[in-house]
Amino acid sequence: MGKKKKGIAVLSGGLDSTVAVSVFKEDYDIHAVTFNYGQRAANEEINSARAICDKLDFKHTVINLKWLKDLGSSALTTDKDLPILKENQLDDTKLTNESALNVWVPGRNVVFTSIALSFAESEGAEIIIVGWDKEEAATFPDNSKEFLKSFNELINIGSIEDIEIKAPAIDLTKKEIVELGEKINAPMELSYSCYSGEKSHCGICESCLRRKRAFKQADILDKTKYLE
Template sequence: MESKKKIAISVLSGGLDSTVATATFKDTHHIHALTFNYGQKSAEMELKSAHAVCKEIGAEHTVIDLPWLAELGKSALTSDRDIPEPTAEDLDDKDVSIETAHSVWVPGRNIVFTSIANSFAESEGASIIIVGWDHEEAVTFPDNSKEFLYAFNNVIDVGSFDKIKIKAPLIDMDKESIVKLGKDVGAPLNLSYSCYKGFESHCGVCESCMRRIRAFERAEVEDKTVYSKH
């Protein structure tokens, strides 16, 4: 008799990182993925992508609306501010990347998302919370770092009756390695969506698109993404 799968809650934006992270556990866990609509410009496409990813890997999917989050701060993701368009050289310039990160920073986003995921994990008896935090993002986003992962796991250890762990399988990886892992685990890379601007076709010029393009090129994996400019 086939053993019953453990339950996992996934924080799934539909982006490259969260798609690969989630797919890593598709054969070992029953996955309930949460996608957040917090007023981001790419919300419609992210929700569409996340739904498609869940359908492909057999995961349950829930959309959670957080309209108030868009009203906090002045992120280019949730306001009329322009999305930065760095050059290819800027991707490896830490000062420029930090400036870009500040432009798209949404106050407390990963803290809020992961806290809500923990509530679902407790209520559903899940053993893990899956997140797409990775090393390349952690260079400029502190809420993607290994230190943040350790700290949040400690908070859950102290603040929950249940033994729940946040699992970040990409925590030591760059985007190239993430694409390679995605191919190895059978992640539906072609269904993921990374663009900050929210166009039906990826813009190809925002930082998220450019990192995606570079990752597929370096990994020598076919990129089926449609870009407006590339």
């Protein structure tokens, strides 16, 4: 058996990135990077990412970007109240756009992906794996197919190496991500999606609601522990 190709993964510890990186777990030697940018859920996200990497035998690095916390006024990095929706409001464009604005962290995916590129160049990796998906792209432009295409074009122009960003969930809803995760035996039970940073998922923030709905719609057992 030949030596595996190398990949860098941006792994938040969340559902989307956990499934995305699991798509490549057999064919690539993966180094996952997780970012601590002063978010409420930093500790739980890091613990989750570490557990996933231990399970899948990936190298794991935590990168501190505390300066990002001081930019903007995201509810993820300040004491602002987290936006709360009901499950039947998750497809209300007006409400979800307002919610997204409240949790937006300036330039986050641009920064994360650029740093991942630095790792990829230095380690001879051929791909960068991200968890961007169709459902998130509805309110977060840095999850969109257009963003993926543009960033790959940027790399093609600005990098001396042949590196491509891979986003296997780019055309998938959360339900479809859960279905894919089940099919490929991704360790979804180890992932952490909550905005609040509590040890157990709060069950009421938008991220928790989307996670709960996805498992329910997919009719797949949700092993997540929710406070509510």
